[in-house]
Every structure is written in C-alpha cells, then in structure tokens.
Amino acid sequence: MTAAERDAGTGNEALNGAEVLLRVLDEEGVEVIFGYPGGAVLPIYDALFRQDRIRHILVRHEQAAVHAAEAYARSTGKVGVVLVTSGPGATNAVTGLMDALMDSIPLVCLSGQVPTKLIGNDAFQEADTTGITRPATKHNYLVREPGALAQTVREAFEVARSGRPGPVLVDLPKDITVGKAPLTKPALSRLRRLSHQGGPDAEAIARTVEAIKTAKRPLFYTGGGIINSGPEASELLRRLARKTGFPVTSTLMGLGAFPSPDPQFLGMLGMHGSVEANMATHGCDLLIALGSRFDDRVTGRVDAFSPNSFKVHADIDPSQIDKIVPVDVRIEGDVRDTLEALLEAWGDTPAPDLSTWWNQIASWRSVDGFGFTQDMTPSAIIRPQHAVRRLYELAKETGRDTFVSTEVGQHQMWAAQHFQFDRPNRWLTSGGLGTMGYGLPAAVGAQVAHPDALVIDIAGEASTLMNIQELGTIAQYRLPVKIFILNNHYMGMVRQWQELLHGSRYSQSYSEALPDFVKLAEAFHATGMRATHVGELDDVIRRMLAHDGPVVADICVAEGENCYPMIPSGAAHNQMLLGPDQDSEAAGLTEEGKMLV
Amino acid sequence: MTETIQNSVISVLIEDESGALARVVGLFSGRGYNIESLTVALVDAEQKLSRITVLTSGTPMVIRQIKAQLKRLIPVHDVCDLTEEGPYVGRELALVKVVSSGERRTEALRIADSFRARPVDTTATSFVFELTGSPEKIDAFIELMRPLGLAEVSRTGIAAIGRGPSVFHLKKEPV
Ligand SMILES: Cc1cc2nc3c(=O)[nH]c(=O)nc-3n(C[C@H](O)[C@H](O)[C@H](O)COP(=O)(O)OP(=O)(O)OC[C@H]3O[C@@H](n4cnc5c(N)ncnc54)[C@H](O)[C@@H]3O)c2cc1C
Ligand SMILES: Cc1ncc(C[n+]2csc(CCOP(=O)(O)OP(=O)(O)O)c2C)c(N)n1
Ligand SMILES: [Mg+2]
Numbered sequence: 104m105t106a107a108e109r110d111a112g113t114g115n116e117a118l119n120g121a122e123v124l125l126r127v128l129d130e131e132g133v134e135v136i137f138g139y140p141g142g143a144v145l146p147i148y149d150a151l152f153r154q155d156r157i158r159h160i161l162v163r164h165e166q167a168a169v170h171a172a173e174a175y176a177r178s179t180g181k182v183g184v185v186l187v188t189s190g191p192g193a194t195n196a197v198t199g200l201m202d203a204l205m206d207s208i209p210l211v212c213l214s215g216q217v218p219t220k221l222i223g224n225d226a227f228q229e230a231d232t233t234g235i236t237r238p239a240t241k242h243n244y245l246v247r248e249p250g251a252l253a254q255t256v257r258e259a260f261e262v263a264r265s266g267r268p269g270p271v272l273v274d275l276p277k278d279i280t281v282g283k284a285p286l287t288k289p290a291l292s293r294l295r296r297l298s299h300q301g302g303p304d305a306e307a308i309a310r311t312v313e314a315i316k317t318a319k320r321p322l323f324y325t326g327g328g329i330i331n332s333g334p335e336a337s338e339l340l341r342r343l344a345r346k347t348g349f350p351v352t353s354t355l356m357g358l359g360a361f362p363s364p365d366p367q368f369l370g371m372l373g374m375h376g377s378v379e380a381n382m383a384t385h386g387c388d389l390l391i392a393l394g395s396r397f398d399d400r401v402t403g404r405v406d407a408f409s410p411n412s413f414k415v416h417a418d419i420d421p422s423q424i425d426k427i428v429p430v431d432v433r434i435e436g437d438v439r440d441t442l443e444a445l446l447e448a449w450g451d452t453p454a455p456d457l458s459t460w461w462n463q464i465a466s467w468r469s470v471d472g473f474g475f476t477q478d479m480t481p482s483a484i485i486r487p488q489h490a491v492r493r494l495y496e497l498a499k500e501t502g503r504d505t506f507v508s509t510e511v512g513q514h515q516m517w518a519a520q521h522f523q524f525d526r527p528n529r530w531l532t533s534g535g536l537g538t539m540g541y542g543l544p545a546a547v548g549a550q551v552a553h554p555d556a557l558v559i560d561i562a563g564e565a566s567t568l569m570n571i572q573e574l575g576t577i578a579q580y581r582l583p584v585k586i587f588i589l590n591n592h593y594m595g596m597v598r599q600w601q602e603l604l605h606g607s608r609y610s611q612s613y614s615e616a617l618p619d620f621v622k623l624a625e626a627f628h629a630t631g632m633r634a635t636h637v638g639e640l641d642d643v644i645r646r647m648l649a650h651d652g653p654v655v656a657d658i659c660v661a662e663g664e665n666c667y668p669m670i671p672s673g674a675a676h677n678q679m680l681l682g683p684d685q686d687s688e689a690a691g692l693t694e695e696g697k698m699l700v
Numbered sequence: 701m702t703e704t705i706q707n708s709v710i711s712v713l714i715e716d717e718s719g720a721l722a723r724v725v726g727l728f729s730g731r732g733y734n735i736e737s738l739t740v741a742l743v744d745a746e747q748k749l750s751r752i753t754v755l756t757s758g759t760p761m762v763i764r765q766i767k768a769q770l771k772r773l774i775p776v777h778d779v780c781d782l783t784e785e786g787p788y789v790g791r792e793l794a795l796v797k798v799v800s801s802g803e804r805r806t807e808a809l810r811i812a813d814s815f816r817a818r819p820v821d822t823t824a825t826s827f828v829f830e831l832t833g834s835p836e837k838i839d840a841f842i843e844l845m846r847p848l849g850l851a852e853v854s855r856t857g858i859a860a861i862g863r864g865p866s867v868f869h870l871k872k873e874p875v
Contacts, residue, residue: 233719234719234722237719237722237723237726238726238730241774242773242774243719245718245719247718262774294774420772421768421771422765422768422769422771422772425761425764425765426765426768429761
C-alpha cells in the first residue's frame, strides 16, 4: 500500500493498529469494554488510556469479563465487547464464549496474540486461540495484515449481531496493534448472503393462520429468539396473543417476552416448568414455536413430546428447524417479521372460542405445581421458594426497574418459577451451557449498563464462589449490586439428582467449608447481611433493597428442599414428578433415563 | 420418520481462507457426523473459492442437519447435495503399488489393463498403477490386486459434479 493510498483511507493520520481498533469500536457505537490487560494487549490498553470515549471495566477474571459483556448485551440489545490478553487471557474467556454461543448472545471478544512472526513457535503466552475457540464462537478471525484490521473488526460486529446472534472472536497479534494500520473505509459486506432476505414465506404464514383458525387446543411456545429479536417482537407477541386468545408458555430463555402475571401466560415449560404449561404442551393440537429451539430440557422424551399437535416452527436459523422435532410448517426469518405477518393476516378475525381448552388449563392450573407452604413462625426455617417470592414482592414495591441474574442450580429454577417479569431483557441466566458463576459477573454487566436500576443476582452458595472475585470489580466501580444467596449448604441441584437417581448417596455435593459470606462481603468493602429464620427474611430483604451500595445477603434456607415439578430425564411431559412423595418410577424414571443428563 | 441411513455426496463452495477447512472438519467431528471421504482444492483463484466434496452418511434428518449446519459457516458460499439434486458424476483417483514378480506380476498387469489402470511407475519388481473411477471400481481393483502383491494404496476420495448443463455455482459476486 502506498502512502497516498493510506492517506486516502485515514484522512491523513498515521494511526497504529490499536488506535484504528478503537476508532472502529467507536464507529460501532461501543461505549463499554469489559477486559483484563496483559503483554499482548498493552498497545490497546495504551490507546485506551489516551482516549475518553470508550469506558473500560476492569474485571478480576477473563471469564467474568465475558459474562459481564453477555449481560450487558442481553439487557441492552447491543453487542457486548470483551478484551483479553493472549494465552491464559484467551483460554480463561472460553467458557464465557461457549455460554454466549449456546444462548445466542452477540459479543465481540478481542484477544491479544503473539506477533505474527512468532506464531507457531510456542512463544511466551502463545495459544492457538482461533483453534481453541472455533467451536465456541459463531465465527473467529486472526488478523494477519494491518490492512485487514478495520474491516475485520467491522465484520466481526456484523456477524455477532446479524441473523442468530452469537460471540465472535478477533485475535490480534501484537505487531498488528503496535504497527501502523490504515483506517480503511467500510467496505461492502461479504455477509449479505448470511442475512435472511425478504419476509417470511407467504404460504407458510397462510398455513399457520389457517391452523390458528381451526385449532381447538392451541399453544404458543416462545423462546429466547423473541428477546434476541428486540422489544418490538415482545410487543407483537402480546398483540397476537390478545387477538387469538391463545395460551402462551415460554422457555427459560424467553421469560419476560410475555408478562408472567398475565392470565394467558402458563409459566415456563420443560423439566422444571409448570404443570399447566407441560400438560398443555402435551395435550395441545397446535403448537407454534416462536424463537425457541426444542432443547432437551424442554422436550423431555422426544418421541412423546406434544404427540398430537400440528407444529409450526418460526426461527431465524434454518438449522434449528426439524433438528429435534419434525414440524409441519417451517417459517424462516426474524420472528418480529413473522409475528407482524401473522398479525396482518389475522386482521380483525374474532378470537376463536377456546373455552373448553381454557377450562382444561384451569384444572391443571389448580394443581398449583409451584405451590409450597411456608411455616410463618418467626423461628421457622426459610423455604427457598418463599425467599424468592418475598424478594419479588418487595422488589416490586420499590417500583424500580429490576434486572435479575442467576447462577445455576435449584435457585435458578426457583427464580424462574417465582420471580415475575413483565418486560423483556430483564432476566439474565445461563440456559444452554448452564454455567455456574455466571450470575455475579452478569450482575456487574447489567449494572454497568443500567446504573440506576435495581440489579439482583439470585445465587446459590456453590455457584457464587466460582466468580466471587468479582466482588472486587463491584467495589471498584461502586456497583450497587445485590447478591441474594439461597444458601442450602449443598450443590442442591446435584443433591436432588443424587437423591432421585443414586440412592441418596450425596457424593461430593455438600458445600463444605463455606466462607462466612457476611465477612466476605465486608472484606470486599460491601455490606453483608444474613437471614437464618423466616422472621428475619423480610427485614433483610428490605434493608438490602434500601441500601445504596453492594450487598451480599446470605439467606440460609432449608437444606433438603427439592425443585418441583420435575420431568425426570427420559420421561414425558405428562409424567411430571410433583413432589417428594410421588413414586418416581411411576413418573417415568427409567434406567434409560438415568443415562441422560 | 424414516430411520434409514443413506449416503450423500455434498459439495461445498467455501472461501479459501485460513481455518476454513478446519471449520468444516470440526463441524463433522464435533457433531458426530460421518466423513467417508473429503476432498478439497481451490477451484476459482479469482474469487478465492475452494470446493469441498464430502461423502457422508446418515438418516435423512441428519443429512438435512449437515447441510443446514454447513450453510451457517461464515466462509461457506453454497452447499449442494448432489445425491438429492439429481444425477452426478463421482470420481476418485487411486495410486496402487504392487510388488511382485513372475506369474503374479503378469497377472497384475493384465487386470490393470482391463480396468484401464495405467502403470505410472515401473521397476523390475514393482508397479504403481494410476486408476480413476467410482470408489466401487477402485475397491474392486484393490481386492483383485491383494493376492498379486498389493503393497500400498493412496486414494484421493471422491470429487463429484452434477450431470447436464445446470451449474451449482456461477455467482461472480458473493450475494
Ligand atoms: C439447571 C437448568 C435447568 C433448565 N431447565 C429448563 C426448563 O425447565 N425449561 C426450559 O425451558 N429451559 C430450561 N433450561 C434452559 C435450557 O437448557 C435451554 O437453554 C433453553 O430451554 C433454550 O431456550 P430457547 O428454546 O428459548 O432457545 P435459545 O437458546 O434462547 O435460542 C433462541 C432460538 O431462537 C432463534 N432466534 C434467535 N434470534 C431470532 C430472531 N430474531 N427471530 C427468530 N428466531 C430467533 C435461535 O435461532 C434459537 O433457535 C434449563 C437450564 C439449566 C441450566
Ligand atoms: C461450571 C459448572 N460446574 C458444574 C456444574 C454442575 N452443576 C449444576 S448445578 C450444580 C450445583 C449448584 O449449587 P448451588 O450454586 O449451591 O445451587 P443450588 O442448586 O444449591 O441452588 C452443579 C455442580 C455446572 N452447572 N457448572
Ligand atoms: Mg446450594
């Protein structure tokens, strides 16, 4: 490239690669980066130091940077950005990338790399980062030429946010960021072929509308794709539900797209879903999947999944359709467009009479599968479900915009069952990978994105220890995050499976030698609180919510509590376990099921 | 749902960039799909496109998944299921080394001739035969060479293309 050519691209400035990188990030609207420095990214950190448009949040572990960026992305609809160094920095980020891939979260992860000349020499802190992250990203790049830097980073953003969103990694050898690089003009994207062209197939829409008109026992099965699509899709879903009068169930990832307190909402379906949602899924004659992917936590035994329904599947990723459950109508495209087309085709057709179906649903609902009784004697032990319910009710009283993240385990399921959401993008959880340690850094990301909101991590004592170092990040940036630990002294979800499948042999699932969470909070400049009996619970929650700084609340809950309903692996939806007294064999628990996770 | 396993020959046009082949191979191994054979070479230097031919097998649902998953890869331009799209020509090249003498050597040469296998290297005690054809034809040839001093085999795997005038890729612009 001649000097003239370079000047044409850069408007005369001679920038180094790191500066070009930051310019492109700025162009892309990046406001925050979550990262951690190291040798291979020092030039980028130097460029960050010399500008003030992009904010950098220093985490305490690279995995946490990715989870924070995930929550930032999920709660704002923007692309989350991560910056890590080569070698251990990049390998530490892998879990987060995989988590984002499974949950369709748009991210760009920038990783340092040893200089191009040293690649392949086992250089200090060299790792084959693109090789390692290939199956953990939607796409990844190694930038080999300064001239390719700007366009590669732009393309990374486009890949991350287009179609089905996902994480993209750009590996940046140090010579590329140190040396001069041209700030090339945005080029025509080679990716147009990737994005779905045109609206949903008209015939598929017509067939769906026909099915909607004639169905006697219909159900919308909505998922994370509605959230991915943006708030407008949630709005359209609500309208379509109103117009048709259909019941709606949601996956774990889709919670908030449809208001949970709404009478048309049946709650979450699947392994720990509600009785009415699962029975309706089993018994429906029309199942319309909108941005959901028939995950095994949802389907249970695939050959017994919704056996008598006509199935419609709307998804932006054609590979998800017919992957697990064969469907009758496939609608490829953005679910927002699909919903719009369905609404338009539906027009002012009056809602069909579904009273028989709703009566049936009401009788399932009366089973109250999420029900529990809390002994309200002040000295009584706290049941975890009650703790979540009270947290929800008292948080609601504050009237504040509330974001909830979770760790992974029973507490996550209780949060899904008992915390109510009436808006999308407020629920941040690790669904596909089920990553313990997600919730605390996710709360960091959400609070950075929404400084004035109430951000709560509903945690388990075991999970939260996996990224507890992020209390340091919380302290540094004075993030008023609330960490609400349902401390049952067990890896409860593991203990529950051991009870059910392995003769109550609680192998290695006791949370031995726990820290004193109150003192731990104080050591990290946060406020610690503890509730040991139900008489203390409300007061602790109120004080936690009223406190304007970070709080770790250690809520000591019943140790042996199990999460119900539960569809054991390998069982069908009408074989739910409703409580501890039920015969598990009758509920479809088989030797074969034991082999499944 | 039919559970019958079928063979499929799938052609993939992919941008010739670093790691592109690894993406395809990693997709197959990571998702547990079969690769019976895989060939790859640059076919369009101007557009930097390589063509991969994969011989794979699976139930119809798995074959559909393979194609859909391949299409998700960013550098992949197009995917074509030759088995499904109609008649195609599939050819493989093999180099077969036979070490023998006397009767067996003459017999090897005679059979090679009837298979139109050309000796491309000859010494007093050995031949290297070059043979192209369907994988079945090559299998048959190798079986016949076995008692005649078969020593070493190198095969390319199948390269395939549709019959007739219709063309799988003619796009000059990535659209
Ligand atoms: C301990 C544990 C227990 C769990 N139990 C349950 C359970 O009981 N019930 C449950 O539901 N889940 C449960 N899960 C979560 C489960 O593992 C899956 O993560 C979840 O079911 C997947 O949700 P989804 O189908 O909405 O798909 P997502 O993973 O959210 O994927 C989104 C889908 O929408 C598509 N999409 C994306 N963007 C768009 C768009 N713009 N337009 C159209 N489509 C789009 C994508 O291609 C994809 O198919 C559990 C997880 C854990 C860790
Ligand atoms: C990183 C990681 N390791 C292991 C697991 C398996 N696992 C799932 S839930 C769970 C126990 C979680 O315990 P805790 O955080 O106390 O939550 P609880 O179930 O008790 O509410 C374990 C070990 C996992 N999901 N993630
Ligand atoms: Mg626990």
